[in-house]
Structure formats: C-alpha cells, structure tokens
Amino acid sequence: xxxxxxxxxxxxxxxxxxxxxxxxxxxxxxxxxxxxxxxxxxxxxxxxxxxxxxxxxxxxxxxxxxxxxxxxxxxxxxxxxxxxxxxxxxxxxxxxxxxxxxxxxxxxxxxxxxxxxxxxxxxxxxxxxxxxxxxxxxxxxxxxxxxxxxxxxxxxxxx
Numbered sequence: 001x002x003x004x005x006x007x008x009x010x011x012x013x014x015x016x017x018x019x020x021x022x023x024x025x026x027x028x029x030x031x032x033x034x035x036x037x038x039x040x041x042x043x044x045x046x047x048x049x050x051x052x053x054x055x056x057x058x059x060x061x062x063x064x065x066x067x068x069x070x071x072x073x074x075x076x077x078x079x080x081x082x083x084x085x086x087x088x089x090x091x092x093x094x095x096x097x098x099x100x101x102x103x104x105x106x107x108x109x110x111x112x113x114x115x116x117x118x119x120x121x122x123x124x125x126x127x128x129x130x131x132x133x134x135x136x137x138x139x140x141x142x143x144x145x146x147x148x149x150x151x152x153x154x155x156x157x158x159x
Contacts, residue, residue: 019040021038022081023045033074039076111133136157
C-alpha cells in the first residue's frame with residue numbers, strides 16, 4: 001500500500017519537474033500556488049523594462065514578492081522572457097543583478113559578464129547556445145573567444 005503511494009507521488013513529482021508553463025506578466029495570477037503545483041518551471045513572458053526595474057527595486061508590488069517567495073517554497077524555477085530582443089532598451093547590468101535567467105523572445109538566454117576583460121572562466125559558466133551581451137569596452141581573451149565559438153555562444157556588442 002505505501003509502495004503504491006510512494007510510486008504515485010514520485011510519478012507526479014517527475015511529471016511536475018518536466019512540465020514547463022508560460023504566463024504573460026500581464027496575466028500573472030495573484031496566487032501562483034495552483035500553477036506551481038503542476039509546473040517545475042514557469043516562464044514569465046512579455047517582460048519589459050518597467051517590469052525588470054520594478055523587480056530590481058525594493059518597491060515591487062506584493063504579488064511579485066509573493067511569486068518569488070512561493071517559487072522558492074515550491075522549488076519552482078522562474079524564467080523571464082523579454083517581449084523582444086532587448087535592443088536597445090535593455091541595460092546589460094540588469095542581467096547580472098536579476099538572479100533569474102532572462103531570455104529573448106526568440107528563446108536565447110541572455111548573459112552578461114561584469115568584468116572589463118572576459119576570460120575563459122567567465123565564458124565557461126555561460127550555457128551553450130546562449131548570447132553573451134557585452135559592451136564595446138569589454139575585451140574577450142582569445143581562449144574565451146575560442147570557447148564561445150566552440151559552444152555556439154553568440155556575442156552581442158553595444159557601445
């Protein structure tokens with residue numbers, strides 16, 4: 001009897017872990033628990049600059065704080081998807097200040113390194129297929145550049 005119950009629980013947890021849900025930020029439910037019970041990963045879509053700024057500020061609305069806290073309680077991975085490519089409005093420093101993965105509307109993960117020189121150790125932590133967003137003043141070492149090319153990591157550069 002207990003073995004069957006454990007088997008059912010494990011199956012549900014595995015199904016939940018594999019389930020991904022997308023929710024536009026304009027339609028975020030106030031209480032995300034029902035969503036978190038069924039999904040291991042929730043991607044908030046149509047994210048704009050105003051939303052990112054509110055997320056970074058201490059003046060975020062209560063429902064957003066509730067979402068972040070409940071996601072941690074339910075071990076749910078939150079992701080953010082921009083409403084466009086993020087050019088030219090996205091401040092690359094936001095990518096390092098926000099602890100959630102940020103994706104463009106085309107699905108590429110956007111990553112930024114804060115150092116003046118991007119070395120191999122910086123590039124090694126970037127997931128394959130992502131996009132490194134860097135400023136023109138940031139330099140990339142030859143070894144880091146080789147790693148970026150080998151792992152299909154695009155580089156987006158801005159003034």
